[in-house]
Amino acid sequence: ISGIGKVTEQVLRHALGIQxxxxxxxKRAFIFALFSSRSA
Structure with missing residues (x-):
């Protein structure tokens, strides 16, 4: 997924299975609950 950063991409891909x-x-509601506005 381009544009979100390498670390966040790895979290989404490996921990949550999102590619x-x-x-x-x-899964946007789930992602919203996991990531705070500070991590954006």
């Missing part, structure tokens, strides 16, 4: 923007959109 595409579509998967990220499907």
């Amino acid at each position: 595409t923007c579509e998967e990220m959109l499907r």
Whole structure:
């Protein structure tokens, strides 16, 4: 997933199994709960 940074991409890919923007959109509520505004 381009544009989110290498570390965040690795967290999404390896910890949450998210590899595409579509998967990220499907799990957006879960992602929102995990990441604070400070990590943005």
